[in-house]
Amino acid sequence: MMGAREEERTGFQEGSGFGEKYDLQTDFVMVYGVSATMPERIRQWAERGYKVHLMTGVSWGGYQEYLNGQYDGRPHWDEAQTYKSGETIIHGTSREIPYMVPTVAYADFLTERIRPAVDAGVDAIHLEEPEFWVEGGYSEAFKREWLIYYNEPWQDPDGSCDGQYRASKLKAYLYTRCLDRVCSALKEYSLVKYGRPLRFYVPTHSLINYAQWRIVSPESRLLDVPSINGYIAQIWTGTSRTANVYEGVAAERTFETAYLEYGIMQELVRGTDRRMWFLHDPIEDDPKRTWSDYRANYIRTLTASLLHPGVSRYEVAPWPKRIFEGQYPAENGEGKEPIPPDYATTLLLLMHTLGNMDQPEVEDFGNNVRIGVLMADSAMFQRKAPGVPTAGFMLKYDGTNEVEMTDEYALKLLLYSSFYGLTLPLLKHGLPVRPVQLDNIRRFPGYLNDYRVLVLSYEFMKPEFPDIHASLAQWVRDGGALVYVGDDSDPYHQVREWWNQGAKPYLTPREHLFECLGLAPDRAEGVEAVGRGVVVYMKEHPERLAESAEAADRLRHAVRTAIDKLGDGRRSWLPANHLMIRRGPYVIASVMRESVSEEPLRLTGLYVDLFDPQLAVRETVVVQPGHQVLLYNMQQIDQPGRSGIIAASSRIECFMSEADSVSFTVRGPQGVRAVARVRCGFQPSSADYTVPGRTEPLAYEWDNRTSTLLIRYEHHPGGAEIRIR
Known part of the structure; x- marks a missing residue:
């Protein structure tokens, strides 16, 4: 049964007014957009019993009165994000909707534009997708912000690694400043005028996806903005089906990618009182796919999210009108067809099941080694080689989700093998890898205590502060195992940063880390005890670990060595082709292809199949590779005789x-x-x-x-x- 709507466990976003055909009956609705119809749309949904929030874009929107000068008497097109060629970076297909450089004036405009939503009585406001493209950084507004922030003249981001890194740091700062300014101003307004607390949330893609798609966003910096109450993890088929390379094969791996994406987003709330909703999308922005394609990939992303029990709130769908009223290519290739009745039934079954996922009992099945792969915001800062044109690579937000490839370099960038080379070899063999936010080590004492093994490389990201290394070294001495992968070949080691600017400069941040660990900076690769812990050093670029089965095995061997050297007999890694957990009566499992075997997972008991629109009762469940399952375990009921x-x-x-x-x-x-x-x-x-x-x-x-x-x-x-x- 659903809980009280005040708990806001499930919600959706919709740009239209209330409609009977897409009345999902979740706890809350996010009315999308700040047009003139906004107050009426808010009223319609509130009258139907929903808690009502507002959602609008923070980096783009229908903000023509600001761009064209009606708002304050001067045009603001110089604040549009701009390519090196001078072309405006647009959202979708309309030349009138650019991505914005978030100046102070733009933040103040957003505050005024959103104020009527506060007057209309919304409970919360979502400012979605603070995005600054890597290819941007050439507008006059950005050049002014560079001078203000760095106290030096603007430099071409494409002219050097240092220029690109510094431009990206500035981009992340600007959207952090913008969000803080808008949220703080409107929270004060709501309290002063209405005596009513107002909440702010940021719907954002994962750090993994933004780095892969070459977009800069604040990500973990949002933890330093006190006026933000939480986030929506915008992870769906459109992000997770982006191809990557495993054992030399480039392919879509929707489940595995989604699993890693949801994992890094969980780190934005772990150990805090902030809220996180995981997003699912039963279709996606690309309208050219069939209903069977949408369903299969939706099930993969939903299952991946349920394997992260630290989050139990969900945005069950964006744009339900396009799901329940839209038509998409027929399976036979002739014309279009509406949503199949069985899929509609299944969607509603799952959407309402999601409201019950806050279960006190969680049980993991399989490997019990807590292993993390460290990921930092700075991964977004070094996603371009200076002087190499890649503008044609940008993903298109025009409803097609197409990627234009200009050359092999652009394809290599998108595959993002530096990250996936460190994660897929472990995940594919049944190790429940968790991406861990490197930047949070200095934010939260004991942040790493849940982990026994960590994998780290500075070949595709950098530590922004040196004190991270002191905490990381202490974690190793206290009994952790660190696997460091890197050959010091990344040209971004030479950017102007703390490791090469102080009284004792280092060639790379790895050298400073090794010094903190008591290791010689020029030591050979191998294994060395550090206190009660151990360091395993692989002198290899992580990108190479994605290139072949033999390379993947090298990483697996290093991690297994780290586990064995800890000498904890209770921790083991038995290769498996599946992940499975229990959340209360719910059993969630996914069986992976390209793993240690093609054997199916067999479960016996008494289960209700929640992916079946007929809610079949099964005593034996067989899950084939490439498939997932969500079951209600009837033998897990506490009071069998109760209705x-x-x-x-x-x-x-x-x-x-x-x-x-x-x-x-x-x-x-x-x-x-x-x-x-x-x-x-x-x-x-x-x-x-x-x-x-x-x-x-x-x-x-x-x-x-x-x-x-x-x-x-x-x-x-x-x-x-x-x-x-």
């Missing part, structure tokens, strides 16, 4: 259980075929469906093994009552 909802493709309200009857109200999108499996303390003799003006009998199927019945019905505007006698 309750196992799963339903509806919001369940007013649930009443008596000795001889069970009744409840169901709500959901009009016209969608709905299903529910209900556990009863008695074997039923009838089931009725009541809407204003009529009552009719419902057919049902009784399952004696689980004491549940399956009912099917359609949603009705205003809801319907179901009574089981």
Whole structure:
């Protein structure tokens, strides 16, 4: 059953007003956009019982009155992000919507533009996608900001590694400043005028995806902005199906990529009181794919998110109108077709199941080694080789999600093998790798305590502060195992930064780290004990570890050596082709291809299959490689004789259980075929469906093994009552 809407466990974003056909009945809705219709759209959704938030773009939007000078009397097109060629970087296909350089004037404009949403009574505001493209940095506004920030004249970001690194640091700072200014001003306004606290959230892609797609965003810097209350992890098929290389093969690996993306986003809230919602998208921005393609990849991303139990809030869909009213290419290639009824039913089943994922009991199955691969914001700062043109590489936000490749260098950039070379060889063999935010080591004492093994390389990112190394070295001395991978060949080691600017300069940040560990900077690769811990040094560029099976094995051997050297018999790594956890009664598993075997995962027990639109009861579940499963374990129920909802493709309200009857109200999108499996303390003799003006009998199927019945019905505007006698 769904909890109170005040908990805001599930929500969606929608640019249209209320519509019966996409009334998902989540806890909250994010009304999208600050157009003149915004107050009316807010009113419509609030009247239907939703908690109402506002969402708008922070780096782009329909802000023509600002750009063209109507807002303050001067045009602001010089604040549009600009290529080296002088061409404006646009969002989508309209030349009128550029990505913006977030100046102080632009932040103040956003504050005024969003203020009417506060007046309309929204509970929270989401400023989405603070994005500055790596290819940008040539507008007059950016040149002014460079002079203000660095106290030196602007330099061409494409002229040197130092120019690119410094430009990217500035880009991250500018959006951090913008968000702080807008959020603080409107929070004060809400308190002064209405005495009402206002919350701010930042929907953002993962650090992994932004680095891969060559976009700069604040990411972990948002932790230093006190006016921000949390985030939405914008991870979906469109980000996670971006190809990468494993054992020399470039391919889409949606599940594995999504698993890593959700993992790094969890680090933005771990150990804090901030909220995180994980996003799923049942389709994606690319309208050329079939419903079967959308479904398969949606299941992969959803399963990946559920394997991270530290988060239990979800944005169940962006743009539900395009899901439930849109049409996409037919499977036979002839014309387009609306959403298949079974997929619509499954989507609603899963959306409402997500509201129950805050489970106190979590159990991991399989490998119990807590291993992290360190990732830093600076990974976004060195995503271009000076003098090599790559503007044609940019991903297009025009509804096609296409990538234009100019040459082999652009393709190599997009594959991002430096990161995936450190992660996929471990994940593919059943090790539950967690990306760990390097920058957080200095923010939170004991941040690394949950991990026994860490993998690190400075060949594709850099430590922004030297004190990170003191904490990392102490973690090793206290019994951690550090696997360092790098050959010091990255040209970005020479940028003007702390490791080469102080009284004792170092050629690379690795040299400073090794000094903190008590190791000689020029030591040979190998294994060395440090205190109660160990350092394994691989003198190799991580990109090479993606090139072949033999290279992947070298990384696996180094990590296994680190685990063995710790001498903890309780920690082991047994190669496996799957990941699996339990969250309360829910069992989540994914079996991977390209792994140690092609054997399926076999589970026996008594399960309800939540990926099945008929909510089938299964005693044996077989999960083939490349597939996932989400099950309700009927043997995990605490009170077997008690009535309750196992799963339903509806919001369940007013649930009443008596000795001889069970009744409840169901709500959901009009016209969608709905299903529910209900556990009863008695074997039923009838089931009725009541809407204003009529009552009719419902057919049902009784399952004696689980004491549940399956009912099917359609949603009705205003809801319907179901009574089981």
